[in-house]
Amino acid sequence: xxxxxxxxxxxxxxxxxxxxxxxxxxxxxxxxxxxxxxxxxxxxxxxxxxxxxxxxxxxxxxxxxxxxxxxxxxxxxxxxxxxxxxxxxxxxxxxxxxxxxxxxxxxxxxxxxxxxxxxxxxxxxxxxxxxxxxxxxxxxxxxxxxxxxxxxxxxxxxxxxxxxxxxxxxxxxxxxxxxxxxxxxxxxxxxxxxxxxxxxxxxxxxxxxxxxxxxxxxxxxxxxxxxxxxxxxxxxxxxxxxxxxxxxxxxxxxxxxxxxxxxxxxxxxxxxxxxxxx
Amino acid sequence: xxxxxxxxxxxxxxxxxxxxxxxxxxxxxxxxxxxxxxxxxxxxxxxxxxxxxxxxxxxxxxxxxxxxxxxxxxxxxxxxxxxxxxxxxxxxxxxxxxxxxxxxxxxxxxxxxxxxxxxxxxxxxxxxxxxxxxxxxxxxxxxxxxxxxxxxxxxxxxxxxxxxxxxxxxxxxxxxxxxxxxxxxxxxxxxxxxxxxxxxxxxxxxxxxxxxxxxxxxxxxxxxxxxxxxxxxxxxxxxxxxxxxxxxxxxxxxxxxxxxxxxxxxxxxxxxxxxxxxxxxxxxx
Numbered sequence: 001x002x003x004x005x006x007x008x009x010x011x012x013x014x015x016x017x018x019x020x021x022x023x024x025x026x027x028x029x030x031x032x033x034x035x036x037x038x039x040x041x042x043x044x045x046x047x048x049x050x051x052x053x054x055x056x057x058x059x060x061x062x063x064x065x066x067x068x069x070x071x072x073x074x075x076x077x078x079x080x081x082x083x084x085x086x087x088x089x090x091x092x093x094x095x096x097x098x099x100x101x102x103x104x105x106x107x108x109x110x111x112x113x114x115x116x117x118x119x120x121x122x123x124x125x126x127x128x129x130x131x132x133x134x135x136x137x138x139x140x141x142x143x144x145x146x147x148x149x150x151x152x153x154x155x156x157x158x159x160x161x162x163x164x165x166x167x168x169x170x171x172x173x174x175x176x177x178x179x180x181x182x183x184x185x186x187x188x189x190x191x192x193x194x195x196x197x198x199x200x201x202x203x204x205x206x207x208x209x210x211x212x213x214x215x216x217x218x219x220x221x222x223x224x225x226x227x228x229x230x231x232x233x234x235x236x237x238x239x240x241x242x243x244x245x246x247x248x249x250x251x252x253x254x255x256x257x258x259x260x261x262x263x264x265x266x267x268x269x270x271x272x273x274x275x276x277x278x
Numbered sequence: 279x280x281x282x283x284x285x286x287x288x289x290x291x292x293x294x295x296x297x298x299x300x301x302x303x304x305x306x307x308x309x310x311x312x313x314x315x316x317x318x319x320x321x322x323x324x325x326x327x328x329x330x331x332x333x334x335x336x337x338x339x340x341x342x343x344x345x346x347x348x349x350x351x352x353x354x355x356x357x358x359x360x361x362x363x364x365x366x367x368x369x370x371x372x373x374x375x376x377x378x379x380x381x382x383x384x385x386x387x388x389x390x391x392x393x394x395x396x397x398x399x400x401x402x403x404x405x406x407x408x409x410x411x412x413x414x415x416x417x418x419x420x421x422x423x424x425x426x427x428x429x430x431x432x433x434x435x436x437x438x439x440x441x442x443x444x445x446x447x448x449x450x451x452x453x454x455x456x457x458x459x460x461x462x463x464x465x466x467x468x469x470x471x472x473x474x475x476x477x478x479x480x481x482x483x484x485x486x487x488x489x490x491x492x493x494x495x496x497x498x499x500x501x502x503x504x505x506x507x508x509x510x511x512x513x514x515x516x517x518x519x520x521x522x523x524x525x526x527x528x529x530x531x532x533x534x535x536x537x538x539x540x541x542x543x544x545x546x547x548x549x550x551x552x553x554x555x556x557x558x559x560x561x562x563x
Contacts, residue, residue, distance in 0.1 A: 011373075014474060018369040022383070025366055028442065029390045032401035035411065039404055049409045093294045100291035103284060111292060114299045120495065120550055121307070122503020124520050125539050129306025132313050132532060135323075149302035156295055206392075214394040216506060221527060233396050237510060246404075249397040256393045 033253065040246035048243060059247035071232065072248065078143055079229035083213040085148060090155040090208035091201055097156075098163025098197075099189075102172075112160075119157040123217035126150050131221030146222035151215055155208035162207070166200045195274065199267045206263035210256060307543070314536035323532050331537035341522075341538075345545075348518040351433075351508070352501040355440040359497050360490065362441070363448025367489075368482070370449075371456035372464075384453065391446045399439050399510050406430040406438075431513030439511045440501055447500070448493035455489030456482065491557035498553075499546050519545075 039046075043054025063072055101108060118126075130150050134141045141147070174196070178188045194201075216230040223231060229252065236245055317326040335341050366387065374380045390398065405411050406429040413425040428434055459482065467477040505520030519542050526535035 012474065015373050018365065018373055021365055022369050025362060025445075026386060029387065032405055032442070033390065033393070033398065035404045036397070036401040049404045049407050050411060050414070093298070096291040097295045100288045103288055105285055105288040105292070107296075108292075111296055111299070114296075114303060118299065118303050120499040120546065121303070122499065122520060122542060122546065124503055124505060124523055125310065125543060126303065126306060128523065128527060128532075128535060128539055129310045130302060131527075132536065133306050133309045135532075136309065136313075149298065152298050153303045156298065160295070210392045214392075216396060217503075220524070230394060230396060233394065234506070237396065237400060245400060249394075249400060253393045253397055257389070260389060260392055 036246040036249050037253075039243055040250040042243040042246070046243060048241065048245075059242065059244045060251070062242075062244045063247050063251065071227065072229075075227045075229045075232035076252075078226060079213050082143055082148060082151065082228060083209045085144065086151045086155055086212035087205050087209040089148075089152060090159045091205050093152075094156065094159025094163050094204055095197070095201060097160055098167050099193075101160075101164065102167055115157040115160050118153045123154070123215075124220070126153055127218050127221040134222075141222050141224040143219075143223045143226060143228055146224065147219050147228065150218040150222045151212040154215060154218055155211050158207050158211065159204045162200060162204050163197075166197050170196070198270050202263055202266050202270070206259060210259060213256070213259075310536045310539050310543075313533050314540050316533045316536075318531060318533045320530075331533050332541075335534070335537050335541065344517045344519055344522055347516060348502060348520075351436060351440065351504075351518065352498050354437045355444065355501045356494060356497050358437070358441045359445045359448045360494065363445050363493060364452055364486070364490070366445070366449050367453040367456055367486075368478075370453055371459075372482075387446060387449055395443055396506065396510070398443060399507060402435065402439060402442075402511070403430065406435060431511070431515060433512065433516060435511040436508055436516060439507050440504070443507070444497050444500060447496040448490075451492040451496075452486055452489035455486045459485045488557040491553050495550055495553050498549055502546050502549070503542065 035050075038052070039048070039050070040059055041055050041057070042052060042059060043056050044058045046053030097111070101112075127150060130146050131141065134146050139145070170193075174192050175188050178192045183191065214230060215228075216234060219228050219231055227235070233245075233248060233252070236248065313323065314331055315327050315329070317324040317328055317330070370380055370383055374383060403410070407413070408425050408427070408430070410429070412429060413422075416422045417425065463481055463485075464477055467481050472480070503520045505518060505524045508516055508518040508521050509524075519538065523535050523538045523542070526532075526538065
């Protein structure tokens with residue numbers, strides 16, 4: 001009854017102004033993306049802007065021809081692999097760090113401030129610093145060494161901050177109960193802590209994968225001889241003047257959406273399982 | 279004894295993160311500082327201790343105008359993202375009544391953040407270009423008779439793209455602060471006769487300050503160090519500090535780039551320190 005009366009309460013005029021503002025903001029966010037999505041189906045003779053000159057999948061086909069637009073396949077698979085490595089490392093390391101930070105230890109604030117610094121130091125400085133370091137010690141920069149390290153400096157702070165948020169709201173009495181029942185440290189983590197923080201770890205996984213998959217500035221001087229996808233896209237912006245650029249945009253954005261959907265699906269499944277057990 | 283083992287396990291658990299930060303953050307930044315005092319010729323960098331890189335950098339009027347330009351982008355982006363971000367967060371936190379709708383609308387705002395920044399910049403071309411949607415619309419409506427040239431490849435385009443990319447960095451922390459405001463405080467303000475605007479001004483804004491500070495740190499630092507938005511959206515017609523560094527890297531003038539990087543880092547740290555006086559980040563999680 002209380003709920004019913006609440007919904008019937010008249011909304012103030014300001015609500016409608018703010019709702020309109022919000023709608024415009026969403027249009028501002030999605031509108032441009034929508035235009036390149038439509039234009040990626042541009043006809044064979046069409047250009048970079050409207051009007052549409054027919055409708056075709058020509059530019060998508062173009063994307064998969066080696067000569068037409070650099071090395072799309074290779075750079076995509078490198079970005080995918082790098083993203084997955086970054087994801088696994090970030091989830092494991094952030095979870096460990098999150099556990100460590102539940103108690104005070106000497107140097108904890110140093111690590112905390114390093115994480116914050118890692119977040120606010122301009123990405124190009126990380127790129128330059130790692131590039132110079134590898135140059136001086138004469139190591140060959142590679143996407144799976146120097147670029148991996150550069151990406152981790154970007155994903156760790158997010159992972160750590162999410163873990164802070166999770167463990168701040170975590171009730172330690174569950175672990176105490178497990179320990180009272182004779183569970184070992186590892187069993188407590190496996191059967192009590194992990195199931196409880198699972199959905200957040202999926203959040204960290206999605207965060208770190210997409211941050212790495214889309215990262216440009218930190219990869220610039222650290223990728224070595226072979227391009228990742230964002231570097232390839234950036235190269236295309238300077239020398240490709242056909243809608244194949246939009247087709248690439250549509251494909252990679254679609255892929256990002258797929259990743260988000262997978263993550264949300266995984267969280268939903270975990271929640272349901274937990275519900276069934278309870 | 280027990281606390282000894284638990285301390286040891288803390289060190290064990292934190293060591294992978296500490297190691298990565300040491301190798302890929304601390305040592306690289308120290309390398310930049312060291313190299314900024316080195317010499318170079320066309321082919322390589324030469325270990326040395328000279329102040330020429332800094333003298334040249336700080337003595338050049340170009341540097342100062344580039345810094346001014348970058349600050350202009352940062353301030354403009356900050357103002358717009360703050361106004362838009364605050365309004366959006368306020369709407370979500372106080373005008374959307376059900377939690378489900380709050381989550382759905384919040385997700386709607388965050389999804390674009392998970393896609394490529396470069397693609398999001400490119401997506402403005404068909405809208406703002408010479409023959410783009412906006413120009414065609416303006417001409418068809420008879421508002422202008424020549425396509426407006428300043429829409430794409432201009433300062434306008436740079437700030438627009440920055441606002442487009444980074445408003446979310448404001449929305450999230452401000453929304454987070456607003457959701458923690460005790461609703462009874464707002465009831466109390468209303469009962470005491472405060473109008474909606476007065477409540478906003480003397481209750482909501484002050485209590486949202488931590489979120490505003492965190493969002494501002496994000497937006498300002500990211501724009502101060504940005505080079506790709508400036509290069510793509512200004513069409514190479516404007517400069518920023520980050521772009522200058524990336525150009526020097528392109529020319530293999532690493533010590534010059536390193537000196538610029540050190541100055542940029544100091545600038546950013548000064549701005550952040552000033553903003554951190556307004557907020558204790560660790561309390562906000």
